[in-house]
Amino acid sequence: MIDLIFPDGSKRQYETGVTGRDVAASIAPSLAKRAALIKLDGALLDLDRPLEAGGAFEILMRDSPEALETLRHDASHIMAEAVQELFPGAQVTIGPSIDDGFYYDFARDEPFSLDDLAKIEQRMKEIVDRDEPITREVWKRDEAIEHFKSIGEAYKAEIIEGFPAGEEISVYRQGAWKDLCRGPHLPSTKAVGKAFKLTKLAGAYWRGDHRNAQLQRIYGTAWASEADLEAYLTRLEEAEKRDHRRIGRAMDLFHMQEEGRGMVFWHEKGLTLWRVVEDYMRRRLDAAGYAEVRTPQVLDRVFWEKSGHWEKYRPNMFVCETEEGEELSLKPMNCPGHVQIFKFGQKSYRDLPLRMSEFGACHRYEPSGALHGLMRVRAFTQDDAHIFCREDQIEEETARFIQLADSVHADFGLTRDHIALATRPAVRAGSDEFWDKAEAQMLAAARRAGVEPVIAEGDGAFYAPKLDWVLKDSIGRTWTCGTIQLDYVLPERLEAEYVGEDGQKHRPVMLHRAICGSLERFIGVLIENYAGAFPLWLAPVQVVVATITSDADDFAKQAARTLAARGLRVETDLRNEKINYKVREHSLAKVPVIAVIGRREAETGQLALRRLGSDRQEVISLEAAANMLALEADAPDVAREGQGARSSAETSAGVMESG
């Protein structure tokens, strides 16, 4: 007999070998019908798996997250079965569930075509209709290797060969088809349902290594219900509409062309957005005690040899040669330059922490396949800074940075999903003791700022661990923006030092940090986050003054001048077009405020304001509108500071703080 403890704490006894389905039926027949999986002491098991031991027991329904993941895994198996029925000789490799769906990698000489996807999907539905029971078998390792080799499944055999000798392995059978698999699975192909769709074809390397054979990956999405599938497909369409490349063109923000792959031509409106972001960042950094610098764009190769970049990243650097035969490289990063400034003149412990920032334009020759709109480019500008400090200042500086980064991200409408602590990678510099210490320092700093980071095993830079910000946008997608990395290596390599209290020379520690990452990418994220409908402070064009009749032209020009004088970005639309047309056009262009002027407004000196997304009109005097909009258009940091004292803040702009 075994004891099962249910989620409500009650305990019941069952015969050894009882299945989850039996247990469910013993509670209620309807429960047995709706059950999909069971969980025993945290482990997911097949509904029909005979239970050998008791423990904490839970019956999972089809719509539970665990069952959905299992359903997706099942769908990948059904796809593999369909593929092998339709394309004999295609070898199976691996096929897991992923976010929103699944994939399976096949080895086959002929490429699959888009038409094949439709056929495979059709066959998958037939397999679901066949209602093939999915059953678990336990095989001996060596027999399994033999079996998979005998049927020509070299990859499966290789996977099993990687398991320890003597290990029992599980094979799942569905109909005449079987696959090596850890499980669990739903009881039959019918249980999977038909709310799935094959979405894309792709190449993928065996075991994720580009030196291995390239396999063909088929991606699919699968859901518990048709309605969920529909909702997902709609979500994809919505996401596509906010693609920053599409919006960038529609709003005339930037373009790219083949002569400068991975390089951005910023148009006036795009650069306006850029300047707003840069100005904001500069104010925040100034306020946080950073010293802004600028370092050379091109430096001799000996410089990069010394920093270590030449050896490791030479293929990814833009190198040029002069008439005299010097080899130079465009800077791929700013840190070595900042160390030179640090080393210029003698530094004292009193100078630390020294926070050196630069909007650093960098060039990296990224692989062609990596380029993606503004998100991955070859020429980019980092909101970079390096904090030179003593080891005992790491925690404090990191904690301060966490607060700054969080505050900046929030101002841009992005919420933090989590912070990842990226730990030691397989290939790394430094001893295990060093990594133990460095990881502990980053963790302690995060906790000091009230953050419990999610561990990202092996994701660290080769010289140090780092904290990475994972942000969530307005439709729930995540983006990685912002990082802080601990570095003991570069100061050593470039011989940075300061004089300590003891009069001796010491090595500072460097914290590499960025809040946006690159401005290019960050602006791309902002475009997608707001779908182009920027808040007033970010909008490239904040107000369009549109006339109804030409009688209003003079006042419209005067109104535009008045608003512009208050720092607002204003355009006029005096064209001989109907107001309907103008409203539609500027609404589609995501202009936050349309100020309409007809004969009435021109006579009374008023504006009829219409906000993007609303059809309400607010008719107020030009003076009142200017006051209101100018206040609203303040960047969040300015608004915070200027609360209640705005007029004096305006006149005191430019006053330097000393001290």
Next chain:
RNA sequence: GCCGCCUUAGCUCAGCCGGUAGAGCGACGCAUUCGUAAUGCGUAGGUCAGGUGUUCGAGUCACCUAGGCGGCACCA
């Protein structure tokens, strides 16, 4: 870089079995002065990504090159 798909007017896209290029929007012109998401009429605009080949004939078929897109790998 690798695998697959794609490339037709400024943009979005039609174009059958190979028979000689089309729409909507936009631009431009004229008329219209019209109160909150498209006024009407007209005009211009294309070496069908580039190249080679097959063919009497290529936007359409084959091959090569470039770029784009989706993945993979990479991301200091």
